[in-house]
Amino acid sequence: MTTAIETPKCLVCDTEFEVQADWEKGEIAECAACGQEHEVVEKTDATVRVELAPEVEEDWGE
Amino acid sequence: MTTAIETPKCLVCDTEFEVQADWEKGEIAECAACGQEHEVVEKTDATVRVELAPEVEEDWGE
Amino acid sequence: MADKIRVAVAGASGYTGGEVIRLLLDHPQVELAFLSAERSAGTPVGAVHPWLRNHPGAAGLKFRPLAELEEVDVAFGCLPTGTLPARLPLLAERAKRVLNLAGDFRLRDPEEVKEFYPKSAAHPADEEFAYYIPELSPVVPESRFINLPGCMAVATIYALYPLFANALVESQVVVDAKTGSSGGGRGSSEQPAERAGNFRVHKLHGHRHTPEIRQAIAEFTGAVPELRFSTHSLDVPRGIMVTAYSRLKPETSALDVKRAYAKAYVGKPFVRVRPAPKAPQDFPMLKAVNGSNVAEVAIAVKDDQCVSVTALDNLIKGAAGQAIQAMNLISGFDESAGLPRTAVSP
Amino acid sequence: MADKIRVAVAGASGYTGGEVIRLLLDHPQVELAFLSAERSAGTPVGAVHPWLRNHPGAAGLKFRPLAELEEVDVAFGCLPTGTLPARLPLLAERAKRVLNLAGDFRLRDPEEVKEFYPKSAAHPADEEFAYYIPELSPVVPESRFINLPGCMAVATIYALYPLFANALVESQVVVDAKTGSSGGGRGSSEQPAERAGNFRVHKLHGHRHTPEIRQAIAEFTGAVPELRFSTHSLDVPRGIMVTAYSRLKPETSALDVKRAYAKAYVGKPFVRVRPAPKAPQDFPMLKAVNGSNVAEVAIAVKDDQCVSVTALDNLIKGAAGQAIQAMNLISGFDESAGLPRTAVSP
Amino acid sequence: MADKIRVAVAGASGYTGGEVIRLLLDHPQVELAFLSAERSAGTPVGAVHPWLRNHPGAAGLKFRPLAELEEVDVAFGCLPTGTLPARLPLLAERAKRVLNLAGDFRLRDPEEVKEFYPKSAAHPADEEFAYYIPELSPVVPESRFINLPGCMAVATIYALYPLFANALVESQVVVDAKTGSSGGGRGSSEQPAERAGNFRVHKLHGHRHTPEIRQAIAEFTGAVPELRFSTHSLDVPRGIMVTAYSRLKPETSALDVKRAYAKAYVGKPFVRVRPAPKAPQDFPMLKAVNGSNVAEVAIAVKDDQCVSVTALDNLIKGAAGQAIQAMNLISGFDESAGLPRTAVSP
Amino acid sequence: MADKIRVAVAGASGYTGGEVIRLLLDHPQVELAFLSAERSAGTPVGAVHPWLRNHPGAAGLKFRPLAELEEVDVAFGCLPTGTLPARLPLLAERAKRVLNLAGDFRLRDPEEVKEFYPKSAAHPADEEFAYYIPELSPVVPESRFINLPGCMAVATIYALYPLFANALVESQVVVDAKTGSSGGGRGSSEQPAERAGNFRVHKLHGHRHTPEIRQAIAEFTGAVPELRFSTHSLDVPRGIMVTAYSRLKPETSALDVKRAYAKAYVGKPFVRVRPAPKAPQDFPMLKAVNGSNVAEVAIAVKDDQCVSVTALDNLIKGAAGQAIQAMNLISGFDESAGLPRTAVSP
Numbered sequence A, B: 001m002t003t004a005i006e007t008p009k010c011l012v013c014d015t016e017f018e019v020q021a022d023w024e025k026g027e028i029a030e031c032a033a034c035g036q037e038h039e040v041v042e043k044t045d046a047t048v049r050v051e052l053a054p055e056v057e058e059d060w061g062e
Numbered sequence C, D, E, F: 001m002a003d004k005i006r007v008a009v010a011g012a013s014g015y016t017g018g019e020v021i022r023l024l025l026d027h028p029q030v031e032l033a034f035l036s037a038e039r040s041a042g043t044p045v046g047a048v049h050p051w052l053r054n055h056p057g058a059a060g061l062k063f064r065p066l067a068e069l070e071e072v073d074v075a076f077g078c079l080p081t082g083t084l085p086a087r088l089p090l091l092a093e094r095a096k097r098v099l100n101l102a103g104d105f106r107l108r109d110p111e112e113v114k115e116f117y118p119k120s121a122a123h124p125a126d127e128e129f130a131y132y133i134p135e136l137s138p139v140v141p142e143s144r145f146i147n148l149p150g151c152m153a154v155a156t157i158y159a160l161y162p163l164f165a166n167a168l169v170e171s172q173v174v175v176d177a178k179t180g181s182s183g184g185g186r187g188s189s190e191q192p193a194e195r196a197g198n199f200r201v202h203k204l205h206g207h208r209h210t211p212e213i214r215q216a217i218a219e220f221t222g223a224v225p226e227l228r229f230s231t232h233s234l235d236v237p238r239g240i241m242v243t244a245y246s247r248l249k250p251e252t253s254a255l256d257v258k259r260a261y262a263k264a265y266v267g268k269p270f271v272r273v274r275p276a277p278k279a280p281q282d283f284p285m286l287k288a289v290n291g292s293n294v295a296e297v298a299i300a301v302k303d304d305q306c307v308s309v310t311a312l313d314n315l316i317k318g319a320a321g322q323a324i325q326a327m328n329l330i331s332g333f334d335e336s337a338g339l340p341r342t343a344v345s346p
């Protein structure tokens, strides 16, 4: 499933992502090694760029 | 609050009800002594008649 | 207050003894005059019962050996079963009245006493003990010696009494009882990791509350049940629940049963019939009684099958509270004095 | 492995579904091919079942709507009772075999089905379901559709089967069952502060496992018990214990009973008779079975009174483990494959 | 009694509301005049709080919608945080005084109010709320509106106050708090099977009690701690324990610390310092406070490391009991009226 | 199987010994050759560990006195701390390798050994013990004698290692640890009624895991933390959670911290970093690890405040599982052989 394009690495643990063909911009991808969520911020035939996904803490009753 | 009319008794423990002025037919009245629910089945100026209220068991997950 | 009675607690470092102290600390007509313990003699009350250490009334209190017992109006016996009989003469000498929470003097049949309470057989009491259940005994006993009922026994008796008193059921009854870990007293030990999350058998046959229940039903109703009684252990610190299975006699209706319970307990502040329970939490349950002196009772009838349920706090209505209720009644105090009527939940 | 079977779990985000996943993650001959959930569709398995999130096999797994079900060899039905009947055609189309853990297709009597399982009455199955208890059913069913027993039902059936199979007892039986909080599934809710330290009634009459027990005993033994069955709720996360009270027929000895149990379960790795229990912990108990696929059974006889006890983990031997045991047997695998035989205690 | 004050409870069907009722049912100078609930309007008190159903005083009591609030002397606010602000005008009109248990009007800094209590920012109160901690506030407030402290906040404040009041420690403090499941109120839900046997994080940063603690320490001592505050969830129904880690300033001795605590709380019946704890059970612990209105405090010093510990019952000293203590004081009643001083254990 | 190693368990009747047995019963490459116990010598395994009694492999197993130890490849030391040192010569003679779970040979500093492990000071080992943490020790030790880490120590070490290994934090660290009741071993006793519903202090200063943590951090990272370490007791049978509070050095970002943890544990199947936890159940928690050999770790950073959390099962990853993982690695087996990777929940 990995494409020929340069594969992005996890920004936390450096593990390479397996880029999925159906990834789209805005997609949230989890690093298979460490679980960190990344957001796909660019996706063209040539490049895939990811950034750390924003973290929003859930609210939880007292 | 008790009226002059003949007061009905609890059909379970025989305790007299305190008939409330605003009771209406269909009202559910609890016996103050034993808690049994009664349904007011007749209410006129002269008589108040109660019967045991129907018991419906709630359903509760396994 | 000049008119406070002086009270002693024998076995005051145990669980039921601790509850007697706890409740009496706030009883308006009682002075805690003497608290016995052997191994904890000399120790302050709060060091043994951490739950009492913040009450101002507990400040000066220490345990002393039973041998030093002073003259008191009432002595509560909270010793392990079998311990009191040999010590009764001592108590009899110094206490005007003895209220025993242990099982020693509950049974009358000499054979049963020998089998279930050998120490009582070996040291019979000089004067007879009254077996006293406040809601069922016809009169407040005048005897100097009173024995309170067993915790699981009395839960069962409350569940069955109206049925037999009104001859509503066949004699065969199955009682399945469940009890928490304080029921074994402080002495009983089990690694908490093994109790946690467990539920297990306690005794399937031959529990010594069995003859007591039979005797009490017979005494209070005239009928002799054919009783089966098995007990189980819950992973909760307090509380007893019994489920009693009986069979209605022909021609008996659900309403007859309801009326029997309502009449048996109407006007009794500490045995409360749950009317028309629908959802599970409407039935007697531990969280509705634990911390209070109340026994809750309910029945569910379908066709000729009758199921009766009682829940109570073994340390209060099953022990310390029951005994204080008895003390109140024999002393002419308000029956409810010092006795909690709400459970401490959630 | 080429020879793994493909398995689907319908209702995989629930408690029994989670246990099926947990056990199958380490089953050598199974591929978890499809996991359904509606509200959790799209979510990774570990987000819903935190207890699975560290297993490497759970890494890629996500729930999908049942409508997307793929072709599989076996589909486990872990849906709330009443949910499967309307969806059975879908499963029937895509799964070679269906093993249903819900109650939908356990009863045969049309009147009882209508009363207890109205959805099943409304959507009858095209092919008949086999009611399958691995240790008691005479043969491994060849049917495409199999329904597993109810958790409290099967605990009771294990307790009573040897008695009725050998005609050792009178027909009247009282069963007092106790179950933990996972028994209600993830859907059931109760503030934990109210469950903690409680013990309460669940249902005193009319539980839908009652007709199931009667039917199973009749089917497996030919005898029809007069059954009373009441259930209670424990403050433990897992585990069921049932205490069953019966009366021996004249001339029946304790040894007869013992032999009957020994013979009924000898060679059955997952129903184990506790021989000669003396202390409380020798009897079946939750801490000895929770986490395992084992049902423990014991009996205590005194005179003509017989008490039978079963303990099992409702989510394993009462649900997921039982179903996997069934899958193993119908697939020709080792009966024990993937099934834990020790409890996780203390 | 002619001189009973009339009291209303807003949010009376919740856990803290239930405790206010429970305690006031036995308060000699209070009449429970009005109990609000919306979803449970019309329901008897005992149907919602089964633990109250056996108290004779609860017999006639039913919940009514808050809009029907009658004229009362004191209204207790037991509504979810954020609910009172918009309803305050209603309460202000009909209640002489309002004692709020929710967090709405604890903070003063407008920025913090906006961040942590947006509803209060949107509906500011007409008159100022006094922030009142009976043992620490210099005077009994005369304001009509009083806000009680948060449960974990006040536990922490009791633990830290003597240290900062006497400038004994550096400003950096780490507080690790643990709380039981009733802390989330009746509204919070979690399947009991998932709470049972668990211990987990609640909030590691940003809990809204953090600014409250900072503000209170600053107000009562003049010092501003650099506070870190994290909370965790216990599998117990009731109780809070906080462990606070500070560092003594140079030249400060363990004795200085001891004296500071002793002086801070001497003569305060409801904050009790555990002197010289040695064994684990000598320290503040849940079983020594649950069911009582007592907060226990202790310190353990080694070299320059100071560890302070507080335990209290979140529903009593952390909520209902604290509020009744405040009511007693502002009404000129005995501070202890209606307030339990023993824990209900074991 | 010819190539199974022969294993002995010294102290096999205790809790950690029981877990070693439980896990090895299903380990494909191990033969349980010898199980020691003194008081339980002669007793079948299942009578002492009821949770093992249904495993076919436990059928013939009995405990024997340690003095009868046979020749084995590996001996697990599960004796109370202080018991092994005098018995080490015996083990050394008959076991090729000794894996000690007790604390006896963890510390190196002679002064600390004397203070915390006087029996080890009195009976020093002939050959040095390697202190081994599978995920952190740079190599698999070749020594005959290996000492595993303490349960709370290793939980703390997992929480802090990445911070110090990467010099991300100031040296001052506060660690607040909580542990369940099996942590004290079978020997420790407390009436379950007193543990139930409680939370209490265990030791606020001077726990002997403190020097161990310091030594391990120093050894594995070169940095020496200024450590404060306090422990508390939970009312759960199993599980440890530690919350560690540190302060980031200037210029250190939350991402730096995250990367440090990810890199430290990537590829380690039994220490798992929870990525980006949001809700409470996303953080390490007991119900996600109990029953498994997994330690979960997470960090929460706000400004310069760093909170690290670890949860693990004290009897598995904190003891028996860790030791088996070590055995696997030194024996050249699959690191995961016999080790559960899912928790048994709910």
Ligand SMILES: NC(=O)c1ccc[n+]([C@@H]2O[C@H](COP(=O)([O-])OP(=O)(O)OC[C@H]3O[C@@H](n4cnc5c(N)ncnc54)[C@H](OP(=O)(O)O)[C@@H]3O)[C@@H](O)[C@H]2O)c1
Binding pocket: C010, C011, C012, C013, C014, C015, C016, C017, C036, C037, C038, C039, C040, C041, C066, C077, C078, C079, C080, C081, C082, C083, C101, C102, C103, C150, C151, C182, C183, C184, C185, C186, C187, C188, C314, C315, C318, C319
């Ligand atoms: N626990 C219940 O739920 C419950 C309910 C109803 C009735 N009961 C009955 O109440 C009695 C007490 O039960 P418990 O649960 O309170 O027991 P417990 O916690 O074990 O306490 C026993 C008390 O007796 C003292 N004691 C023990 N041996 C003694 C001796 N030889 N001479 C003098 N004092 C002795 C103990 O103090 P030292 O060790 O310091 O001497 C302790 O104070 C038992 O008979 C029990 O059957 C208990």
Ligand SMILES: NC(=O)c1ccc[n+]([C@@H]2O[C@H](COP(=O)([O-])OP(=O)(O)OC[C@H]3O[C@@H](n4cnc5c(N)ncnc54)[C@H](OP(=O)(O)O)[C@@H]3O)[C@@H](O)[C@H]2O)c1
Binding pocket: B062, D010, D011, D012, D013, D014, D015, D016, D017, D036, D037, D038, D039, D040, D041, D066, D077, D078, D079, D080, D081, D082, D083, D101, D102, D103, D150, D151, D182, D183, D184, D185, D186, D187, D188, D314, D315, D318, D319
């Ligand atoms: N719990 C036990 O001890 C036990 C033992 C033996 C047998 N059983 C039986 O096993 C069955 C499952 O019990 P459980 O305890 O696992 O229940 P549960 O925890 O409530 O789970 C129910 C599952 O069904 C899904 N679901 C709910 N409504 C659905 C619908 N309309 N369409 C499709 N999926 C739906 C739920 O997922 P979504 O909400 O995401 O859709 C969830 O995955 C029940 O029939 C029960 O009687 C349970």
Ligand SMILES: NC(=O)c1ccc[n+]([C@@H]2O[C@H](COP(=O)([O-])OP(=O)(O)OC[C@H]3O[C@@H](n4cnc5c(N)ncnc54)[C@H](OP(=O)(O)O)[C@@H]3O)[C@@H](O)[C@H]2O)c1
Binding pocket: A062, E010, E011, E012, E013, E014, E015, E016, E017, E036, E037, E038, E039, E040, E041, E066, E077, E078, E079, E080, E081, E082, E083, E101, E102, E103, E150, E151, E182, E183, E184, E185, E186, E187, E188, E314, E315, E318, E319
């Ligand atoms: N629990 C604690 O340990 C604790 C300790 C100290 C302080 N507090 C604070 O005390 C307050 C109450 O907590 P709790 O635990 O008692 O909460 P709770 O159990 O959830 O009860 C909330 C009460 O408010 C009512 N309510 C909810 N929404 C309402 C609305 N929109 N309008 C009017 N009434 C409404 C509820 O009744 P209906 O649903 O029937 O309307 C219920 O009576 C909270 O602010 C909490 O922060 C709690």
Ligand SMILES: NC(=O)c1ccc[n+]([C@@H]2O[C@H](COP(=O)([O-])OP(=O)(O)OC[C@H]3O[C@@H](n4cnc5c(N)ncnc54)[C@H](OP(=O)(O)O)[C@@H]3O)[C@@H](O)[C@H]2O)c1
Binding pocket: F010, F011, F012, F013, F014, F015, F016, F017, F036, F037, F038, F039, F040, F041, F066, F077, F078, F079, F080, F081, F082, F083, F101, F102, F103, F150, F151, F182, F183, F184, F185, F186, F187, F188, F314, F315, F318, F319
């Ligand atoms: N529990 C934990 O969570 C945990 C975690 C990590 C490490 N550890 C360490 O592991 C060790 C064992 O702990 P545990 O919890 O398993 O303890 P435990 O449950 O108390 O078991 C101790 C075992 O040692 C035996 N034993 C006691 N005294 C002995 C003696 N003098 N000579 C020979 N055998 C003796 C006991 O059997 P008999 O009484 O029949 O002789 C029993 O088998 C301790 O050092 C502990 O620090 C425990």
Ligand SMILES: [Zn+2]
Binding pocket: A010, A011, A012, A013, A014, A015, A031, A032, A033, A034, A035, A036, F262
């Ligand atoms: Zn990564």
Ligand SMILES: [Zn+2]
Binding pocket: B010, B011, B012, B013, B014, B015, B031, B032, B033, B034, B035, B036, C262
């Ligand atoms: Zn009545």
